[in-house]
Amino acid sequence: MQKRRLSTSEIIYLSFGFLGIQMGFALQNGFASRILQTFGAEVHQLSWFWLIAPITGLIVQPIVGHYSDNTWTKLGRRKPFFLAGAILASVGLILLPQADLFIAFLPALWVGTGMLMIMDISFNISMEPFRALVADVLNKEQRTLGFTSQTILIGIGAVLGSWLPYVLSEYFEISNRAEDGTVPLNLVWSFIIGALVLVVSILVTIFNTKEYSPEELALIEKAKLKEVDQIEVSEPKEKAKLTDIFSDFLKMPETMKQLSWVQFFSWFALFGMWVFSTPALAQHFYGLPHTDSSSEQFNQAGDWVGILFGVYNLVSIPVALSLHKVANKLGRKKTHLYALLIGGISFLSIYIMPDRYWLLLPMIGIGIAWASILSMPYAILAGALNPKKIGVYMGIFNFFIVLPQIFNGIIGGPLVKYAYGNQAIFALMLSGVSMIIAAFLVLKVKDVDDVKTT
Numbered sequence: 001m002q003k004r005r006l007s008t009s010e011i012i013y014l015s016f017g018f019l020g021i022q023m024g025f026a027l028q029n030g031f032a033s034r035i036l037q038t039f040g041a042e043v044h045q046l047s048w049f050w051l052i053a054p055i056t057g058l059i060v061q062p063i064v065g066h067y068s069d070n071t072w073t074k075l076g077r078r079k080p081f082f083l084a085g086a087i088l089a090s091v092g093l094i095l096l097p098q099a100d101l102f103i104a105f106l107p108a109l110w111v112g113t114g115m116l117m118i119m120d121i122s123f124n125i126s127m128e129p130f131r132a133l134v135a136d137v138l139n140k141e142q143r144t145l146g147f148t149s150q151t152i153l154i155g156i157g158a159v160l161g162s163w164l165p166y167v168l169s170e171y172f173e174i175s176n177r178a179e180d181g182t183v184p185l186n187l188v189w190s191f192i193i194g195a196l197v198l199v200v201s202i203l204v205t206i207f208n209t210k211e212y213s214p215e216e217l218a219l220i221e222k223a224k225l226k227e228v229d230q231i232e233v234s235e236p237k238e239k240a241k242l243t244d245i246f247s248d249f250l251k252m253p254e255t256m257k258q259l260s261w262v263q264f265f266s267w268f269a270l271f272g273m274w275v276f277s278t279p280a281l282a283q284h285f286y287g288l289p290h291t292d293s294s295s296e297q298f299n300q301a302g303d304w305v306g307i308l309f310g311v312y313n314l315v316s317i318p319v320a321l322s323l324h325k326v327a328n329k330l331g332r333k334k335t336h337l338y339a340l341l342i343g344g345i346s347f348l349s350i351y352i353m354p355d356r357y358w359l360l361l362p363m364i365g366i367g368i369a370w371a372s373i374l375s376m377p378y379a380i381l382a383g384a385l386n387p388k389k390i391g392v393y394m395g396i397f398n399f400f401i402v403l404p405q406i407f408n409g410i411i412g413g414p415l416v417k418y419a420y421g422n423q424a425i426f427a428l429m430l431s432g433v434s435m436i437i438a439a440f441l442v443l444k445v446k447d448v449d450d451v452k453t454t
Helices: 006-014 017-038 043-049 052-069 078-103 106-139 139-169 185-208 214-225 244-250 254-286 294-328 334-352 356-373 376-382 387-397 399-419 425-444
Strands: none
Touching: 006 106, 006 139, 006 185, 017 043, 017 078, 017 106, 017 139, 017 185, 017 244, 017 254, 017 294, 043 052, 052 078, 052 399, 078 185, 078 425, 106 139, 106 356, 106 376, 139 185, 139 294, 139 376, 185 387, 214 387, 254 294, 254 334, 254 356, 254 387, 254 399, 254 425, 294 334, 294 376, 334 356, 334 376, 334 425, 356 376, 376 387, 387 399, 399 425
């Protein structure tokens, strides 16, 4: 038995939930720092609040991956996890910008931080089972196309989330001004809309995608053993245990170890951008002091960050469409290397841009890197994994996304305050250097499925 070839529409339905997940992520990544500053956080404290995201990912994703590998329900294998995650994340999305409603009980900053934590846990519950679902359902020939399609939907969702506050303000006349300590109405409605899109898009995948049963997967695995010698698969002698995560970590494939360093420096760079872009632009291009978090100009800077984030996500869509073709010619390694180099140079160019409109240019380069980061490492990794361990290894692979974010979260704030003199723009310069390092580390990766790796 082999995995059947899916039609284009089936591949789209398979990953459609990622549109809603990434819309929620875009709202979080683009505007959480702005919201927390509105509720009283200082610039150098932002990275500490953002530590919630990678820490929850570090804990939650391997556990969810393990149980999704070893759970089968009437709803399926992966579906129950990303449905539950979507519902919980929608609650966090709705309440984060409205945390001041609870001020009679707790400070708005505390409530906002709590909602950010709920969102992060929930997104992590949804994320890796979704990636594992793509690896479960698609055959080797369609895997790169599947992850590329996923990247396209991620890009569409991220553009919608990033641009929504600006669109609501400019075209629907929903105010982007607010009193001190409160979030503008256009941002509040953006998060509510994002929550609705998240739930609906997840349901589209659930109702239009059929998962392989454990029995079918066993037959597929046996068939693969006859064709592939380098992947060792054996029937488990006893029921898988949660503690197996630790032994699985120690036994991770060599390709995964090599990719871990690429992921570390790539996501260190991205975390710096998400956390510090709003204060960096407010200071460097709007001339505002680092203590300003409520003026009209600060809110304009925040809306413009949304536009810029939308641009890099928009660029990622056509790039993702062409990535699998480029990878077929150059190989996945060279494709990822060049994309990361372009992204790193683009980060560094932000400092010399003459005004905020010129920032659209480096966002194009960052969009190229983003498209590759979301697809190439997973396409390379999937070919090196034991089919029975895809879920848990996708979760463990997330370690190398969250650990650099934790590291940046710990040192990023103190660097901004003590090394950069509260000038957040230099945090983006460090992101550029980090992404260039990631590019050169790609050279050490072995892609077992890629005939063009040499």
